[in-house]
Amino acid sequence: MSSRDRLRQRLAALIEAAGFNRSQAAHAVGCTPSRLGDYLAGRTIPSAMVLLDLEDAADQAAHRSWMRxxxxxxxxxxxxxxxxxxxxxxxxxxxxxxxxxxxxxxxxxxxxxxxxxxxxxxxxxxxxxxxxxxxxxxxxxxxxxxxxxxxxxxxxxxxxxxxxxxxxxxxxxxxxxxxxxxxxx
Incomplete structure (x- = not known):
């Protein structure tokens, strides 16, 4: 499996772990839904900050102490x-x-x-x-x-x-x- 495919799978897994739809995930990392779609399709490589922000969001979703x-x-x-x-x-x-x-x-x-x-x-x-x-x-x-x-x-x-x-x-x-x-x- 290529590095790009692994990155796409990691992004998708983090979005799922946080419970986001694409619009919510895009808001969480500060990009547009279409840009996020480019990341998930492998057309664009996201910065490391996008990956870190999604990892942080998935962790916050798992350990939150406030009401959705x-x-x-x-x-x-x-x-x-x-x-x-x-x-x-x-x-x-x-x-x-x-x-x-x-x-x-x-x-x-x-x-x-x-x-x-x-x-x-x-x-x-x-x-x-x-x-x-x-x-x-x-x-x-x-x-x-x-x-x-x-x-x-x-x-x-x-x-x-x-x-x-x-x-x-x-x-x-x-x-x-x-x-x-x-x-x-």
């Missing part, structure tokens, strides 16, 4: 009916962890995987809105994280506190929640 978007959805789906306060806490914790991800590789890892449990109705609108807001920094967005649909009737996941402002973005979707409830720091 799909992990947040699973936690919210598990608790939304039985303990809505805990579900909200997990949603906000996942949002805050996502905001703190400082490397392109970690931001790409955030978008890997698919939720095991499905959210429906107002919780889906709430969770998808908050997670999509987190992804405004240019990170890949999971394909399953659909754009939230407005609710037909207003819904409040937590008791409203009179005299406190509602979050405008969520209110536009029919979710009534005090802005202060979304502040965790």
């Amino acid at each position: 978007a799909c992990d947040v959805i699973d936690e919210v789906a598990t608790h939304c009916d039985s303990d809505p306060v805990w579900a909200m806490r997990m949603l906000l914790q996942g949002r805050d962890q996502a905001r703190a991800l400082s490397t392109p590789a970690r931001r790409a890892i955030w978008a890997t995987g698919s939720p095991r449990l499905a959210l429906t109705g107002p919780w889906k609108t709430l969770a998808h809105t908050i997670l999509r807001e987190t992804a405004r920094d240019g990170r890949p967005i999971p394909r399953w994280l659909a754009a939230p649909m407005p609710l037909r009737e207003p819904w409040a996941p937590l008791p409203l506190r009179q005299g406190r402002a509602l979050d405008g973005c969520l209110a536009a979707l029919g979710i009534e929640i005090n802005e202060r409830e979304l502040v965790t720091a």
Whole structure:
């Protein structure tokens, strides 16, 4: 087997180990998906930094201590009916962890995987809105994280506190929640 073939296989194995699709892998190493395709096809030889970045990403994916978007959805789906306060806490914790991800590789890892449990109705609108807001920094967005649909009737996941402002973005979707409830720091 040629060195080029071994390099292509190594790149593909690292992408798989990190759980990336091509778009996520390209984001993690700071190149375009078409450039990554050239590396994987053997048309272009990547720099050593690309290989090192993918090795680092695969290691981070295996040893992460923070929630990916799909992990947040699973936690919210598990608790939304039985303990809505805990579900909200997990949603906000996942949002805050996502905001703190400082490397392109970690931001790409955030978008890997698919939720095991499905959210429906107002919780889906709430969770998808908050997670999509987190992804405004240019990170890949999971394909399953659909754009939230407005609710037909207003819904409040937590008791409203009179005299406190509602979050405008969520209110536009029919979710009534005090802005202060979304502040965790």
